[in-house]
Amino acid sequence: MKSKVSSTHFDTATQALLAPAGLDIGNLQNVLGDMMSHKIDYADLYFQYSRSESWGLEEGQVKSGNFSIDQGVGVRAVSGEKTAFAYSDDITLSALQEAAKATKAIASLGGEQTARSVIQRAAPQLYLPHDPIASLSAEAKVKLLEKLESIARKLDPRISQVTASIAGEYEVIMIARHDGVMAADVRPLVRLSINVIAESGDRREQGSAGGGGRFDYSYFTDEILHDYAKKAVHQAIINLDARPAPAGSMTVVLGSGWPGILLHEAIGHGLEGDFNRKGSSAFSNMIGQKVAAKGITIVDDGTIQDRRGSLSVDDEGNPTNRTVLIEDGILRGYIQDTLNARLMNMPVTGNARRESYAHIPMPRMTNTYMLNGTVPPEEIIKSVKRGLYAANFGGGQVDITSGKFVFSAAEAYMIEDGEITYPVKGATLIGNGPEVLKRVSMIGNDMALDSGVGTCGKEGQSVPVGVGQPTLKIDALTVGGTA
Numbered sequence: 001m002k003s004k005v006s007s008t009h010f011d012t013a014t015q016a017l018l019a020p021a022g023l024d025i026g027n028l029q030n031v032l033g034d035m036m037s038h039k040i041d042y043a044d045l046y047f048q049y050s051r052s053e054s055w056g057l058e059e060g061q062v063k064s065g066n067f068s069i070d071q072g073v074g075v076r077a078v079s080g081e082k083t084a085f086a087y088s089d090d091i092t093l094s095a096l097q098e099a100a101k102a103t104k105a106i107a108s109l110g111g112e113q114t115a116r117s118v119i120q121r122a123a124p125q126l127y128l129p130h131d132p133i134a135s136l137s138a139e140a141k142v143k144l145l146e147k148l149e150s151i152a153r154k155l156d157p158r159i160s161q162v163t164a165s166i167a168g169e170y171e172v173i174m175i176a177r178h179d180g181v182m183a184a185d186v187r188p189l190v191r192l193s194i195n196v197i198a199e200s201g202d203r204r205e206q207g208s209a210g211g212g213g214r215f216d217y218s219y220f221t222d223e224i225l226h227d228y229a230k231k232a233v234h235q236a237i238i239n240l241d242a243r244p245a246p247a248g249s250m251t252v253v254l255g256s257g258w259p260g261i262l263l264h265e266a267i268g269h270g271l272e273g274d275f276n277r278k279g280s281s282a283f284s285n286m287i288g289q290k291v292a293a294k295g296i297t298i299v300d301d302g303t304i305q306d307r308r309g310s311l312s313v314d315d316e317g318n319p320t321n322r323t324v325l326i327e328d329g330i331l332r333g334y335i336q337d338t339l340n341a342r343l344m345n346m347p348v349t350g351n352a353r354r355e356s357y358a359h360i361p362m363p364r365m366t367n368t369y370m371l372n373g374t375v376p377p378e379e380i381i382k383s384v385k386r387g388l389y390a391a392n393f394g395g396g397q398v399d400i401t402s403g404k405f406v407f408s409a410a411e412a413y414m415i416e417d418g419e420i421t422y423p424v425k426g427a428t429l430i431g432n433g434p435e436v437l438k439r440v441s442m443i444g445n446d447m448a449l450d451s452g453v454g455t456c457g458k459e460g461q462s463v464p465v466g467v468g469q470p471t472l473k474i475d476a477l478t479v480g481g482t483a
Contacts, residue, residue: 009129009312010120013174013184017047017071021091028176031096035077036178038104042078042338043178044316047071047091048357053133054167057145064165072357077103078339087358121183123312123319126305127214129186132168135216141166144192144220152196152229156237160204161197166190168217175317183317188214189308189464191453194228198236205242205425207235208410211451213306228451235392235411238423245412245427245481251387252429252477253380253415257448258392260467263298264368264456265398266405266433271300271325272351272458273340273363275400282403282434283331291331292437295373298326300335302350302366308452309367309466316352316361323349325368326437337363355461365456369468373443377471380442382418388427388479389413389420403433406480426482436474444471 018024028045035043049071056064072089073096084103088095136144149162171187191212198205209231213219254262275281283291292298302311302320311320316338324332336344337352340363353364381389389412396407409427413420449468456465 009123009184009186010174010182012129012186013047013172016049016172017091017174021093023091023093025176025182027093027096031100032176032178035100035103040077040079041342043103044076045096045176046074046076046315046354046357047174048073048171050169050171050356051133052167052169054165055141055145056163056165057142057149058163059161060146060149062142070356073099074354074357074359075099075103076360081343083339083360085360121181121313121317121319123183123185124303126303126310126312127188130188130216131170132188132190132216133170135218141217144217144225147222148192148194148225148229151226152194152233155229155233156198158198158200158237158240159196159233160199162194164192164194166192166217173315175313175315177317181317183313185312187311188216190215190217190219192220192228193453194232196232196236198233198240200240203240205236205239207232207237207239209235209451210453213308213452214310215306238411239425242423242425245388245409245424245479246414247479247481249476249478251384251415252474252479253384253387253389254469254472254474255389255391256377256444256446256471257468258450258453259390260369260450260469261393261454262396262405262407262429263370263469264365264454264465264467265396265407266403266431267298267437268300268365268368269398269400269458270403270433271334272365273334273336273344273346276334277340277344280401282401286331287333289331290329291434292326292329293440294329295443296326296329296437296440297324297371298368299324299371300349300351300365300368304367304449304466307367307449307466308454308464309365311353311366314350314352314361315354318348318350318352320350320366323351335363335365337361353463355463359461362458362461364458364463365465367449367466367468369447369449369466370443370470370472372445372447372470375442375444377444377446380444380471380473381415381420383442383473384415384418386417387415388424389415390427390429398433403435404431405433406430424481428480430478430480436477439475439477440472441475442473446470
């Protein structure tokens, strides 16, 4: 029995993607059937329609505004480890047939398969099918940014510059597979960001904040605007008084929430199926082995309500899951799409993601976070004789094969004799992801997810993600500083 939500999404996708071209399910089955007659292991059609916009405000003036509409279809055939892929921004039967022909180059490598009767896959209601772009008028969107700027400027007279931006996307997707599975989803996404510059004498520092998720612009209430403005202003003002960060090996305490980006980059990517199948990850062939300190449990969860990284179905039409990757320090599994799960003889985890119809899917993270420990964060701080407290992060780099990473702290403080003392700037954290997991000595009870700003890049494709963690104490991590 089909769920009401799935049926509604399916109807929406049919009207947006198939009806304008005069296509029906029978046409899709015929295309897939023709593809499967050429001895391949797997085939799918991925249809996408999207509308997106962004508005930027600088010094009280609208400095940028963009609006785009895009649609198309990607056609994929898989034989063994090989993938043939073609796409078209023209959704017509002839374009589908031509794209399907382009995938036949690998046909001789596959097994004997046939297309099957349609199974419409139900999807949970993780978010409502809002159209964010239609939820506010253009004037109201500008006023929202003006209000955010006004709030920030009133918080501290040292704020000299404010830029703010808002972005929204309405996306409708449909997937048809050779095994008869058809799935559809309607995906809203919004994000609001603020950047401020504070000046004192000849010193200038910046701060930023923001958030969003899978809802419409009504999420950005006055309370949310004040929260973003306070965080951005606080970061900038704190850094005005920051001293140069010391360098060397020391205890590092990571704050809860967004600092989980280090977990995402330094560890999460190494748990993706393709890297492990090819043996290029530091975690390859280690399932069942101890890879982290006792008490560390890391999950990837695409099923959290309204979250930026959540999906009702992944981009192969599989339902997303809450996948335990590391449990109490033991590696339990990897993040998988269909291709890598089949080749590794492992379960599909619903983590196939692609940037658009013009890209092939890969195993990617959704919302990746570490579960709570038992220690209050203030006790963690008290336990440190001398160390660094990294409250917020900027950018970073990681080498998947070795696990080595370098991350810059956007907001950091020294810890002396169990107390947070003065702010520091220029601190970078240098280490190895798998080794860091083993050096976690205390896990806080304050797990938090980020505010909804994460975007993950992999092989040229960007997708929205979420991260999170509790406060963590890491023994003996290298800090690069300027002092």
